[in-house]
Amino acid sequence: MNLLRFFTRQQSGAAARERLQVLLAHDRASTGDSELVTKLRDEILRAISKHMEVDADKVSVKLERGIPVSTLFVDVEIPHDAEKKAA
Amino acid sequence: MGKVIVVTSGKGGVGKTTSTAALGAALAQTGAKVVVVDFDVGLRNLDLVMGAERRVVYDLVNVIQGEAKLTQALIRDKRVETLFLLPASQTRDKDNLTPEGVERVITALKKAFDWVICDSPAGIERGATLAMRHADVAIVVTNPEVSSVRDSDRIIGLLDSKTLKAENGETMEKHLLLTRYDSARADRGDMLKVDDVLEILSIPLLGIIPESMDVLRASNVGSPVTLADGRSAPAIAYFEAARRLNGEALPVVVPGDKRGLFGKIFGRRAA
Numbered sequence: 139m140n141l142l143r144f145f146t147r148q149q150s151g152a153a154a155r156e157r158l159q160v161l162l163a164h165d166r167a168s169t170g171d172s173e174l175v176t177k178l179r180d181e182i183l184r185a186i187s188k189h190m191e192v193d194a195d196k197v198s199v200k201l202e203r204g205i206p207v208s209t210l211f212v213d214v215e216i217p218h219d220a221e222k223k224a225a
Numbered sequence: 226m227g228k229v230i231v232v233t234s235g236k237g238g239v240g241k242t243t244s245t246a247a248l249g250a251a252l253a254q255t256g257a258k259v260v261v262v263d264f265d266v267g268l269r270n271l272d273l274v275m276g277a278e279r280r281v282v283y284d285l286v287n288v289i290q291g292e293a294k295l296t297q298a299l300i301r302d303k304r305v306e307t308l309f310l311l312p313a314s315q316t317r318d319k320d321n322l323t324p325e326g327v328e329r330v331i332t333a334l335k336k337a338f339d340w341v342i343c344d345s346p347a348g349i350e351r352g353a354t355l356a357m358r359h360a361d362v363a364i365v366v367t368n369p370e371v372s373s374v375r376d377s378d379r380i381i382g383l384l385d386s387k388t389l390k391a392e393n394g395e396t397m398e399k400h401l402l403l404t405r406y407d408s409a410r411a412d413r414g415d416m417l418k419v420d421d422v423l424e425i426l427s428i429p430l431l432g433i434i435p436e437s438m439d440v441l442r443a444s445n446v447g448s449p450v451t452l453a454d455g456r457s458a459p460a461i462a463y464f465e466a467a468r469r470l471n472g473e474a475l476p477v478v479v480p481g482d483k484r485g486l487f488g489k490i491f492g493r494r495a496a
Binding site for chain 2: 149150151152154155157158159161162165166174
């Protein structure tokens, strides 16, 4: 019985790694560099709003830390009739 | 001008104080003038790990509030003459640390020492943010365990936003010190591996300190690991980490499983 458990046991280190990767992606989006990201988000939203109408909830700005560079993800959903409305 | 290092982690009990004492003693043994500063006001422990608990007269709060001079509060180590300790207060709380007071003390220490090593309290509150505020270099102490890695990630975020360096638009130099690493467990797949933690936190590795009885043994007798037994596995790892801090490009070796065949067969270590 014990021998069976020994051979079928999942490796917990891999589970830890996967859980952390998911969790930290979420943590970083909500807390990490939050002030900078909020500022960037507001300014990007303002810049786009000058030219087309966008829903503030449909603008997502994410900063992912890395070495040697970090990546800023900007995801803006633009409705088809946005340009017309702004004009 | 000396360099200011903060030893920080977010999570408690991962080895900040042990690492502060061990690295401080290792750097001082090269002849550099080193002061280790305890920022854990209210729960001081660095004096105990350094074996100087009975020599504390004045502390960091006394100096900040002008009740004692810096020279009165500094305790010279009895084993290494270039190693000093600035203890924390045991009776007061962290509210006694003011940003201006901390700045004054750190500025004075930088002039007199080559290395100023600040032992941060756990958490992300006032004590921890003040300890990291004036740092030139940060050492993030992490255990290969999920909660420690998550807290380290949070601390890295603070280092990149709440420090003077960050506010001045500079980049804080950050190093990962992986402590309590058990290569046998990692090899079995039951512990996060070095590469896992490095990939997740993405800061450069300063060293890997193996899980070892020698760490407890050293703190029992009030001696930094690097002074208690310089040839023990954790001491060697700390000495190498200190050399890397000094700018040496020394490759990091994962501390191997040093148990013999007998140990490998029968040596399932108790937790």
